[in-house]
Amino acid sequence: MKIPAWRRAVIKVGSALIAPDGNGCSSKYLLAIARFINECRERGQEIVLVSSGSVAAGRHHFEFEHNNVPVVLKKAMAAVGQTHVMESWQRFFDFPCAQVLMTHDDLRDRERYISIRNTVNTLLEHGIMPIANENDALATDDLKVGDNDNLAAMVATVVDADALFICSDIDGLFDKDPNKNKDATLIPTVEEINQDIYALAGGSASAVGTGGMRTKVEAAEKATTHGIDTYILNGRKGSKFEVLLRNENPGTLFKAKENPLSNKKHWLRHTLIAQGEVLVDSGAVSALRNEGASLLSSGIVDIQGNFDRGDAVLIRSAENMETIAKGICRYSSHELIHIKGQSGSAIAEAYGYSPISEVIHRDDLMLWSKK
Numbered sequence: 001m002k003i004p005a006w007r008r009a010v011i012k013v014g015s016a017l018i019a020p021d022g023n024g025c026s027s028k029y030l031l032a033i034a035r036f037i038n039e040c041r042e043r044g045q046e047i048v049l050v051s052s053g054s055v056a057a058g059r060h061h062f063e064f065e066h067n068n069v070p071v072v073l074k075k076a077m078a079a080v081g082q083t084h085v086m087e088s089w090q091r092f093f094d095f096p097c098a099q100v101l102m103t104h105d106d107l108r109d110r111e112r113y114i115s116i117r118n119t120v121n122t123l124l125e126h127g128i129m130p131i132a133n134e135n136d137a138l139a140t141d142d143l144k145v146g147d148n149d150n151l152a153a154m155v156a157t158v159v160d161a162d163a164l165f166i167c168s169d170i171d172g173l174f175d176k177d178p179n180k181n182k183d184a185t186l187i188p189t190v191e192e193i194n195q196d197i198y199a200l201a202g203g204s205a206s207a208v209g210t211g212g213m214r215t216k217v218e219a220a221e222k223a224t225t226h227g228i229d230t231y232i233l234n235g236r237k238g239s240k241f242e243v244l245l246r247n248e249n250p251g252t253l254f255k256a257k258e259n260p261l262s263n264k265k266h267w268l269r270h271t272l273i274a275q276g277e278v279l280v281d282s283g284a285v286s287a288l289r290n291e292g293a294s295l296l297s298s299g300i301v302d303i304q305g306n307f308d309r310g311d312a313v314l315i316r317s318a319e320n321m322e323t324i325a326k327g328i329c330r331y332s333s334h335e336l337i338h339i340k341g342q343s344g345s346a347i348a349e350a351y352g353y354s355p356i357s358e359v360i361h362r363d364d365l366m367l368w369s370k371k
């Protein structure tokens, strides 16, 4: 069966392919990937590469105890390794490549998110191939995406790709970890990513990989809800790229959702991290779910966590703790403690000012589907 046609794709290449020995870059597996990229470009298709490997490529410059690499050393490895990663890729191409480094902090800020999109689009318009990676040399844990599978899915949504190819050291998603189970079988197509699919996905077995299959399924969920077909394929096998060039499924295809989320709703759902929780009463739950209403202060029962104005929060039912929605809150947690449960007029009377009545405006709110 033929796979859906695509015009713009993100290809994610893991560390195990770039630095298979965990010590410097190797062209062993990159040649076949580069050939595929060249062929796609000749066909008029656009490619954005998300390349891991900066830490693995920079390791050999440092001395360290193998099981205990300090974070500061990893960042230094990434800084020097990133130049090797770029050099490695550029050698294969007659067209220029451009380095685009980002952190999660850049993606959750709406202006910087749009700025990344504009830069990448401009590079593509000029025939330059963007090569993205996390800015590991600078980012601290709370500013990071942390793995390049999720980063690649975010990049794919930023640039409105039609396809995401995750090249790994394994043929695709199996019904159990094939590195531990000889009888594992490949799942060629996933229509719906649910808890059963997550339950199959284990961690990484390699010394250089991050996240294993779990982060790949998370990435597939992010991308497919944006309408992007997502594939996991074995980047160690050059034949898999020939399969792709014949428009056939090279591994596991996670099918794109037919009714993708809008750009802003997707960003809210999959990129922003909730900084706290707002517990609401049953009236508010019903107004949010059934009437398309904004969240007003009168429906708020309790607040959990510390957050600032403009942070994302989860809205949960105080009755059964079910998550109802995620939204951008116009008040800080400290402000909400004072105005929770009160109507606009009561607040005006008590405090002598008229607050904005919507704590979370409808346009800044993303409903969860009902259990």
Ligand SMILES: Nc1ncnc2c1ncn2[C@@H]1O[C@H](COP(=O)(O)OP(=O)(O)O)[C@@H](O)[C@H]1O
Binding pocket: 013, 014, 015, 016, 017, 167, 168, 169, 170, 172, 173, 174, 175, 176, 177, 178, 179, 200, 201, 202, 203, 204, 205, 206, 208, 209, 210, 211, 212, 213, 214
């Ligand atoms: N159900 C599964 N199907 C396939 N691979 C799995 C599964 N569960 C865990 N894995 C592991 O995930 C690994 C791929 O992830 P990872 O090592 O992070 O690679 P990469 O560097 O390409 O991101 C596989 O080699 C395999 O050991």
Ligand SMILES: N[C@@H](CCC(=O)OP(=O)(O)O)C(=O)O
Binding pocket: 013, 014, 015, 016, 051, 052, 053, 054, 055, 056, 078, 133, 134, 136, 146, 147, 148, 149, 208, 209, 210, 211, 212
């Ligand atoms: N940003 C890191 C890679 C993180 C990562 O997800 O690695 P991998 O699982 O090999 O794709 C680096 O360049 O070393």
